[in-house]
Amino acid sequence: xxxxxxxIELIPPDTRAGVAALARRxxxxxxxxxxxxxxxxxxxxxxxxxxxxxxxxxxxxxxAFQPALVDASPAxxxxxxxxxxxxxxxxxxxxxxxxxxxxxxxxxxAPFTSGRPPSIFARLETDVGDGGQQWKQTIPAINEITxxxxxxxxxxxxxxxxxxxxRALPAGGxxxxxxxxxxxxxxxxxxxxxxxRAHLARYLGDLGWTDGQPTLARIDEALLGGCSHLSLQIDxxxxxxxxxxxxxxxxxxxxxxxxxxxxxxxxxxLGFCSPRRAEALARWPGIGAPxxxxxxxxxxxPTQVVRVLSHVKLIVDPSHxxxHxxxHxxxxxxxxxxxxxxxxxxxxxxxxxx
Amino acid sequence: xxxxxxxxLYMVADLMRDxxxxxxxxxxxxxxxxxxxxxENQRAIFYSMSAPRIGEFIRxxxxxxxxxxxxxxxxxxxPVPDPQVRSFEPRAAIPDSIVALTIRGEGxxxxxxxxLIPRNGEAIAPVAxxxxxxxxxxxxxxxxxxxxxxxxxxxxxxxEVVNGADLPPLRSWKNGPFFSIH
Numbered sequence: 001x002x003x004x005x006x007x008i009e010l011i012p013p014d015t016r017a018g019v020a021a022l023a024r025r026x027x028x029x030x031x032x033x034x035x036x037x038x039x040x041x042x043x044x045x046x047x048x049x050x051x052x053x054x055x056x057x058x059x060x061x062x063x064a065f066q067p068a069l070v071d072a073s074p075a076x077x078x079x080x081x082x083x084x085x086x087x088x089x090x091x092x093x094x095x096x097x098x099x100x101x102x103x104x105x106x107x108x109x110a111p112f113t114s115g116r117p118p119s120i121f122a123r124l125e126t127d128v129g130d131g132g133q134q135w136k137q138t139i140p141a142i143n144e145i146t147x148x149x150x151x152x153x154x155x156x157x158x159x160x161x162x163x164x165x166x167r168a169l170p171a172g173g174x175x176x177x178x179x180x181x182x183x184x185x186x187x188x189x190x191x192x193x194x195x196x197r198a199h200l201a202r203y204l205g206d207l208g209w210t211d212g213q214p215t216l217a218r219i220d221e222a223l224l225g226g227c228s229h230l231s232l233q234i235d236x237x238x239x240x241x242x243x244x245x246x247x248x249x250x251x252x253x254x255x256x257x258x259x260x261x262x263x264x265x266x267x268x269x270l271g272f273c274s275p276r277r278a279e280a281l282a283r284w285p286g287i288g289a290p291x292x293x294x295x296x297x298x299x300x301x302p303t304q305v306v307r308v309l310s311h312v313k314l315i316v317d318p319s320h321x322x323x324h325x326x327x328h329x330x331x332x333x334x335x336x337x338x339x340x341x342x343x344x345x346x347x348x349x350x351x352x353x354x
Numbered sequence: 355x356x357x358x359x360x361x362x363l364y365m366v367a368d369l370m371r372d373x374x375x376x377x378x379x380x381x382x383x384x385x386x387x388x389x390x391x392x393x394e395n396q397r398a399i400f401y402s403m404s405a406p407r408i409g410e411f412i413r414x415x416x417x418x419x420x421x422x423x424x425x426x427x428x429x430x431x432x433p434v435p436d437p438q439v440r441s442f443e444p445r446a447a448i449p450d451s452i453v454a455l456t457i458r459g460e461g462x463x464x465x466x467x468x469x470l471i472p473r474n475g476e477a478i479a480p481v482a483x484x485x486x487x488x489x490x491x492x493x494x495x496x497x498x499x500x501x502x503x504x505x506x507x508x509x510x511x512x513x514e515v516v517n518g519a520d521l522p523p524l525r526s527w528k529n530g531p532f533f534s535i536h
Contacts, residue, residue, distance in 0.1 A: 055364075055368075057372055057374075125491055125493075126491060126492060127489070127490065127491050127492075128461070128462070128463065128464065128488055128489070128490060128491060128492050128495050129464075171463055171465055171517065171518055172435070172437070172461060172463055172517055172518065172521070174435065174492050194435045196517075196518065196520070196521055198518075198520040198521065228437075228521055228522050229435050229436075229437070
């Protein structure tokens with residue numbers, strides 16, 4: 001897949017080599033994989049992420065896996081031990097993670113040295129209900145995620161702010177992912193929150209995030225028009241982090257105003273993506289050639305790699321002054337500094353019968 | 355461990371690659387099928403041991419559950435909710451009766467308003483329902499609602515769920531199947 005022209009166009013050679021080496025060090029339990037492409041400011045750095053699902057024995061395979069660590073610093077080796085402990089806890093039926101976490105994402109920042117631990121994103125499964133009900137259902141799992149991955153329970157102030165993030169959820173809002181950004185050494189909990197777009201600004205305001213609201217309003221007007229729902233990313237420590245991420249997706253859009261060409265066009269008009277990179281991104285979606293075959297004698301059901309553009313993330317940080325990095329064109333959106341990233345995703349699927 | 359997704363294709367895929375699942379199936383096939391939430395029809399098809407029949411059924415399941423976009427199945431890994439009405443039952447009732455509907459989908463909220471709306475939007479008043487219960491997860495929600503069909507004209511209707519005044523209504527399929535009063 002890394003030799004596909006669409007991948008060659010977007011992913012530098014050293015990154016492809018690093019990903020290939022990294023993939024060989026991962027267990028054969030990975031459900032799919034993806035790349036994070038920076039489009040504003042446009043850089044050649046590409047990060048890699050992959051996932052394990054509870055279904056089909058993936059988590060058990062991951063729990064039994066021992067990563068081969070070479071040249072890991074003592075801190076990185078210790079972080080990897082926590083990742084291993086997390087995998088084993090997830091696979092233990094007595095753990096609250098077992099019932100509440102259905103998928104785990106691992107994100108590796110480039111360069112992909114073997115010793116560097118991934119960030120871990122645990123996707124929560126909750127019953128339909130308000131934020132208070134979700135908090136009650138998931139707090140045992142969140143306690144375990146943070147205690148295992150950080151090596152210590154979160155402090156009282158962080159826990160209070162976490163609870164606020166749940167209880168402030170609007171109707172239809174849901175805490176989707178709880179993440180630990182291990183390579184950054186931070187004890188802040190990253191939350192991914194799905195919610196109706198109409199409630200985004202008010203929700204952030206309720207959490208005390210106010211300085212970036214004018215920039216957020218401009219993004220909403222210029223980019224989010226076709227979305228009824230989106231995903232919000234916040235960092236919860238003793239205080240709320242100043243950086244927030246807003247994610248939207250064209251995948252599955254039923255209306256042309258919100259499909260990928262439309263979103264890509266809006267990104268270009270805002271100066272968040274160069275025309276050249278937008279064209280390369282547009283060539284990513286596709287289906288690879290089938291491999292394997294069934295015959296009367298047996299064989300394997302043929303499979304193929306399916307590539308999609310997963311989502312776009314805009315990061316607003318009001319603690320950074322307006323402007324843009326030297327050597328990069330400014331965005332056409334006045335206000336605070338805004339970063340933009342596009343996420344690619346690929347997975348192997350059985351070839352459907354025709 | 356059950357997926358409770360009601361899809362035969364997941365059970366077959368798991369059986370193909372998981373020896374422990376095969377063992378569990380040999381031991382107690384009904385329990386394994388219970389775990390996948392299979393219907394009587396799905397079980398009958400699987401028990402038929404007819405490869406073309408099973409294959410065709412799985413193809414239909416795959417097509418129905420993997421919406422196409424530019425020829426590529428849309429992946430389920432994107433976390434933003436995609437609220438929708440996926441199915442409902444029963445599909446029909448007699449005029450002037452009170453009918454209890456089970457509506458399945460994603461993100462159907464307990465606070466939602468539910469209605470039957472005429473299939474073609476003709477000038478017939480919608481029938482308002484009463485939400486009795488909402489269970490399940492955000493991604494797999496089941497709503498129970500009753501509708502008093504007194505005075506509602508015979509015809510075909512779509513199901514509409516409105517989660518909030520500032521959100522687009524969720525409707526069952528434009529091209530059917532529909533809910534019939536006849």
